[in-house]
Every structure is written in C-alpha cells, then in structure tokens.
Amino acid sequence: MRIGQAGLAAGLVACGTETPPVEDRTAREPVAAPTSNYVTVEVVNGGTISGTVRYSGVVPAPRSFPVTDDAETCGPSQSIRSVVVGSRGGLADAVVSLVDIRRGEALAVPPPPVLDQRGCRFTPHVLLVPAGVPVRVLNNDPLTHNVHTAAFENRSVNRSQPAGLEVIELDFESAEKVKVKCDLHPWMSAWIVVTDHPYHAITDGAGAFELPNVPPGEYTLETWHESLGTIRQAVTILAGETLDLTVDLVAGD
Numbered sequence: 001m002r003i004g005q006a007g008l009a010a011g012l013v014a015c016g017t018e019t020p021p022v023e024d025r026t027a028r029e030p031v032a033a034p035t036s037n038y039v040t041v042e043v044v045n046g047g048t049i050s051g052t053v054r055y056s057g058v059v060p061a062p063r064s065f066p067v068t069d070d071a072e073t074c075g076p077s078q079s080i081r082s083v084v085v086g087s088r089g090g091l092a093d094a095v096v097s098l099v100d101i102r103r104g105e106a107l108a109v110p111p112p113p114v115l116d117q118r119g120c121r122f123t124p125h126v127l128l129v130p131a132g133v134p135v136r137v138l139n140n141d142p143l144t145h146n147v148h149t150a151a152f153e154n155r156s157v158n159r160s161q162p163a164g165l166e167v168i169e170l171d172f173e174s175a176e177k178v179k180v181k182c183d184l185h186p187w188m189s190a191w192i193v194v195t196d197h198p199y200h201a202i203t204d205g206a207g208a209f210e211l212p213n214v215p216p217g218e219y220t221l222e223t224w225h226e227s228l229g230t231i232r233q234a235v236t237i238l239a240g241e242t243l244d245l246t247v248d249l250v251a252g253d
C-alpha cells in the first residue's frame with residue numbers, strides 16, 4: 001500500500017484535568033478500557049486531521065451467496081462487496097486512528113451503540129464502540145440469526161437470536177477490532193472496533209474522515225480496512241490548524 005499526504009504542521013500543547021462527560025445509560029465505570037494508559041486532559045487549541053482514504057486498485061467483484069433457507073427474508077441470493085468505493089475512489093468503512101496518542105480529550109459516551117440485523121445483513125458494517133459501553137444487538141428480521149464474535153482481548157460470544165428475542169448486549173472492556181458473524185447466514189459479517197480514546201473515525205461512503213481536537217504533537221496515524229489491511233504514517237499536528245491528508249491504499253503493495 002502507498003501513502004499520499006499533503007499538509008503538515010507542528011506545535012505543542014496545553015493540558016489540564018477533566019472529568020469525562022457522561023450520560024452513561026449503563027451506569028458503568030470506567031468508560032475507558034481498564035488496560036488503557038490513555039489519560040484524559042483538557043485540549044486547548046487542538047488541531048484537526050481531515051482527509052480522504054482512497055482505493056485506486058481494481059475493485060473486487062461482489063461475491064454472491066445463494067440463499068438456500070430463509071429466502072423469503074434474505075432474498076434468493078446475497079451479494080457482498082469486500083471493498084466499497086464511492087466517488088473519486090473514496091474508500092468506505094476504513095478506520096482511521098491515532099494509535100500512539102496517550103493524552104487527549106475524554107472518550108465521550110455515545111448513545112447506546114446498536115448493531116442491527118435487518119434483511120439478513122448487519123448494520124452498520126463497522127461500528128466504533130468505546131470500551132466499557134455495551135453494544136445492543138438487535139434482530140429485526142422474522143427469523144433466527146446467530147451472533148458470533150471473534151475476540152482476542154475480550155470475551156467471545158456465540159449466541160442464537162430468534163426473531164423477537166430481547167436485545168443481546170455485548171460487553172467489551174479492551175480495545176481491539178472484533179469480527180462478528182452469523183453462523184446461519186455465511187455472508188453476514190460486521191466489525192466492532194472497540195476504542196480506548198476518541199481519536200478514531202470511520203470513513204463515509206466518499207472515503208472522508210475527520211479527527212478533531214487533537215493535542216498538537218507528533219503521532220502515528222493508522223488506516224485499517226478489513227480486507228485491504230493496515231498502513232501507518234507519521235503526522236504532526238499544529239495548534240489550531242487542520243492537517244489535510246489523502247491516504248491511498250493500493251492493491252498488491
């Protein structure tokens with residue numbers, strides 16, 4: 001893979017102390033993973049990383065899965081794209097993060113993260129979840145699905161979820177990327193990206209991302225895609241400025 005980059009900066013930081021904002025429906029503490037060494041500080045005049053992840057290689061053809069059972073809900077077949085490219089080569093569902101940041105703003109507690117099953121697909125395909133915040137897995141299909149996670153730093157789960165069954169809650173205490181599958185429908189997959197700091201973003205359908213309010217300094221920016229892999233690059237953030245980046249993933253590199 002190759003990295004394209006434009007726009008840089010440098011500067012240094014101001015810090016303080018602060019309490020994470022909270023509207024934790026689960027009343028669980030802490031928000032950050034117990035294993036995390038990330039320190040929450042007040043970020044003054046932080047910088048922003050803004051940009052686009054692009055894929056310029058040959059886009060793999062969709063993989064077609066025949067549906068033998070449950071065709072009434074799932075359709076006669078399911079077509080799955082492993083690489084989703086939008087306008088101007090923008091790559092969707094890549095995760096961009098600062099992997100070595102140790103101090104920064106609090107990891108805000110979002111509304112309860114939801115992984116839905118509808119039309120025999122997981123939605124969204126990639127979900128960012130702060131460590132310590134449970135994921136609510138829904139089944140909005142009139143059939144049985146199966147929630148099977150492949151975790152390494154967290155507890156894996158393998159549970160059947162019949163239609164109408166109550167929500168399954170998945171708990172993650174450590175940061176990692178966890179693949180989720182349904183064993184009953186082999187085309188169904190999703191990724192839960194468990195985070196221990198707020199500097200993560202998922203690219204949208206045009207490949208765009210933004211990481212705001214970064215304490216000025218030097219970091220390693222990681223771009224990950226489930227089938228294209230991971231690349232890293234050094235970035236320098238200046239106080240109050242925006243670093244514009246284009247990250248190019250090239251097949252075969």
Ligand SMILES: [Cu+2]
Nearest residue numbers: 145146182185
């Ligand atoms: Cu299923």
